[in-house]
Amino acid sequence: MKKTLLACSMAFLTSGLLAQNTQNNPGSNHANKFEQLGGILPTPNEYRTASGAPGPKYWQQRADYDIKASLDEKALKLTGSETITYFNNSPDVLTYLWLQMDENEHSSTKNANYQSSNPLPRQTSAGMLQGMEDEKKDNGFGFNITRITDATGKTLRSVLNKTMMRVDLPAPLKPGQQFKLNIDWNYKITDRMAQGGRGGYEFFPEDKNYLFTMSQWYPRLAVYSDFQGWQHHQFTGRGEFALTFGNFKVAMTVPADHVVGSTGECQNYAQVLTPAQLARWTKAQTAKDVVEVVTLDEAKANEKEGTTASKTWVYTANNVRDFAWTSSRKFVWDAMPISVEGKKVMCMSFYGKEAYGLYRPYSTKAVAHTIKTYSNFTIPYPYPVAQSVEAANGMEYPMICFNYGRTEKDGTYSESTKYGMLGVIIHEVGHNFFPMIINSDERQWSWMDEGLNTFVEYLAEELWDNKFPTRRGPAFAITDYMKLPKDQLEPIMTNSENIIGFGPNAYAKPATGLNILRETIMGRELFDYSFKEYARRWAFKHPTPADLFRTLEDASAEDLDWFWRGWFYSTDVTDISLDSVRYAKADFNGTSPRFRDTTVMQPLAKPQVPTFDDISKVRNREDKNIRFQTDVDTSLRDFYWRYARGQEAYDSTRYPVAIPASLEPMDEATKAKFANKHFYELQFSNKGGLVMPLIIEWTFKDGSKEIDRIPAQVWRYNENKVTKSFMKDKEVASIKLDPMRETADINESNNSWGAATAEPSRFQVFKQKAGAVRGQSVGVNPMQKAQEKKGF
Structure with a gap:
């Protein structure tokens, strides 16, 4: 349907009342x-105060792990034996413990069995049909528990309920007591690229090698808390984890030519590294730039060699909530130290030759930038290590995360691959803070993990490059998300498993809300102080x-209940309409190329820069105390950095593309009706239901501008309509609401008077190519064409 270009529309939206709001x-x-x-x-108590701080009797449990694991690469099997020491710091007597058995997610018989509607498709693949057949039988995946005993070797009774296992205690565990149990187990490792999930292996047919990402790989204690008791919601693959802090000692036996990256610090590099590698590791401790501990040549040589020997890597990690590791003979490993408030943090990356062109110049420096930036906005990073692993993935664990980003075979890459890689590294490394340290319950509230982290990721990206x-x-x-029909929306305060638009709801909307608080409602100073106080x-x-x-x-003396109620507990949206204005004149655009069908010649992708110079970018440029990382370290300025700034020539090769008409001209009667109206009094209506500040930009006839900011409380006596009168010294030419697009207004067509600024609606559909690897750079890109012209 064609859209009519109007200066101001009067569309009305309705919102339903939610039971929880x-x-x-x-x-x-x-x-x-x-x-x-x-x-x-919830009512404040002695565990959690009305101020938001832990109470005088706050408590939490602890679980320590001593684990030995063996990776059988030929059989694709992991075998483990662990001793868990559980400390009951609660005031409650416990008669059993609950353990998370996340690897059962891959089992056809032991998974959570959360099913969804699945109509018969019009077309499908043989693999999908085989999957329907396999649902009827045991596929052999998931944990096999071979022994559970207490410290004396006495067998303990256990009950498996899908992805959770209850271990019954031989005697009640009283407050202040601890209990030790031993568990032996094994499981078949899944093909992560075919079967999905966070852990498993990726097979590289070109060199016939594997890359293992071992996550959720051991039975681990569920959280027992003051506000919920046991958190033992089933693991469906979406809602992530609620975990207990503790100390870990882990010994991993792997093929002798593998390189291991892991949560924690390695205790035996002298035994598992070559003398040359150990010397490079020692050099990296004081290096000013990234040092390759395992070089590209060594990684390529490892790919070609085979061995039946094995090595055991031993790691320890204290006060962490989880433990993950990676193992492959394909790895290049590089490292660089940074200082966070006088404490050394080793920033490191592991990656195969397929990612070398991107990870070698960027990954470890992006890790370092993330750790420093997050430390400034929250608390100083407390751990000794932070690592990024390229595994065509995106998942986080304490001190280690798995990311994506590979070049094409000629070493080039697309701009979207580069920024996608940087974004995922910053995001996953940032998870060290949310929720690995500020340890929220991801199974219940994904947004407290993903949303808060996405917000600080945004701050870190903005400080990496002002054109990020x-x-x-x-x-x-x-x-675009908030414009969706109400039956496709749910409040942020919704359990992870029940969200339809998981990405927008758990990641984007909470992050946006915090940014609105920081830039528009509270201001940076108040917000940053309060957010750091929460982290502390x-x-x-x-x-x-x-x-x-x-x-x-x-921490701010701001009453924000109206914001939590609207943004987090409801599906209301911002749609503030400027209904009438006196003494202002409409400015109509008479023609548009979108009024008729046409054919255009489409070039290669133009430089990927933000479509809108948002308020954070503007203020960051104006802040003389801020230095962008691409200015501090000019080695980060690659082809696309120059491309975005016009320093690389734009390839103007074009191809014909048919563009149908999307607009029709405004009729003359409507033009005549509005052309000569002038206003001084402004009338607003709240069509979306969400109250927000009124931000009004006035443009006067002499070209000067002025902005009035009216707090959201202006709506308190009438939440639907507001009339505000203004006395101005100069005649008004045009008015625009929310000129810096700070309030997430879903309908900007009713925000302006004095100029026709409506834009056509957009609906984009993306078709994913079967078998594509996440983060893989494919197709023709500007960097590739530029190198061809230069004769590289």
Whole structure:
């Protein structure tokens, strides 16, 4: 359907009342949006205070692990034996323990069995049909438990319920006591590229080698907390983890030519590295730049060699909530130290030759930038190591994460691959803070993990390069999601398993909300202080949403209940309409190439820069205390850095593309109706239901501009309509609401007066090529063409 170009539209939206977003006066036009959250948030107690801080009797459990694991590469099998020491720091007597058995996700008989609607497709693959057949029988995957005993060797009774296992204690475990249990287990390792999931292997047919990412690989204690008891919701593959802090000692026996990266610090590099590699590792401890500990030549040589021998790598990690590792003979390994408040942190990367052209110049430096930036916005990074592993993946664990980003065979890569890689490294390394340190319950509230991390990722990306094409964080970027019909939306405060739009709801919308608080509602100074206070209070503890909400208010003296209620507990959206304006004149654009069918010649991709220079970028440029990482370290300026700034020639080769008409001209009657209207009084209506500040940009006839900022409380007496009168010294030519797109207004066509600024709606559909590797650079790209012209 064609869209009519109008200066101001009057579309009305309705929003339903959600049961969890209770209101005192639901039939009224006031006293709802600004009602306090007292009836929704949990009652403060001696464990969690009304200020959002841990209470005087706050407690949490602890679990220590001593694990021995053996990787059988030929049989694709992992065998393990672990001793767990569980400390009951709660005031409760426990008669059993619950353990997470996440590897059962891959089992056809022991998985969570959360099924979804699946109509018969019009076309499908033989593999999908085989999958339907395999559902009827045991596929052999998942944990095989061979022994569970106490410290004396006595067998303990256990009950497996899908992805959770209950171990019954021989005697009640009283407060202050500890219990030790031993578990022996094994499982078949899954092909992660074919079967999905976070852990498993990737096989490289070109050199017939494997890359193993070992995550959720051992039975581990579920969280027992003051606010929930046991968190033993089944693992479906989406809602991630609630885990208990403890100390780890892990010995991993792998093929002798493998290189291992892991949570924690290695205790026996002298035994597992060659003398040359050990010397490089020693050099890296004080290096000013990235040092290859295992070189590209060594990695390529390892790929060609085979061995039946094995080596055991021993790692320890203290005060962590989880443990993951990776193993492959394909790895290049590089490292570089940084200092965080006087403490050395080794930043490292592991990657195969397929990713060398991207990971060697960028990965470890991106790790370092992330650790430093997050430390500034939260707490100083407390661990000795931070690592990025290229595994065509995107998943995080303490001190180690798995990411994507590979070049084409000629070493070139697309701009989207580069920035996708940088974004995923920053995001996954950032998870060290949320939730690995500020340890929220991901199984219940994905947004406290993904949303908070995506927000700080946005801040880190903005400080990497002022032209970074950030996807999530700016308010204008969330509007396409918030425009969806109500039956496709759910409040942020929704359990992970029940969310339809998981990415927008758990990642983008919470991150956007925090950015709106920082830039538009609270201001940077108040927000940054309060956010750091939240991180400080809840580092190495288990926060809930109420603890975050209360802390940000407590540390800032800002009443934000209206914002939590609207942005987090409802599906209301921002759609503030400028309904009438006096003494202003409409400015109509008479023609548009979109009024008719046409054919255009389409070139290669233009430089990928943000479509809108958002307020964070503007303020960061103006802040003389901020130096962007691409200015600090000019080695980060690659082809696309220059391409975005016009320093690399743009390839103007074009191809014919048919573009159908998408607009039709405004009729003359409508033009005549609005052309000569002038206003001084402004009338607004709240069509989306979400109250927000009114940000009004005035453009005067002499060309000067002025901005008025009216706090959201202007809606408190009437949440649907507001009239504001302004006395101005100069005659107004045009008015625009939210000029910097700060409030996530989903309908900008009703935000302006004085100029026709409406844009056509967009609906994009992407077709994913079967078998494509996530993060793989494919196809023709500007960098490749530029090198061809230069004769490289």
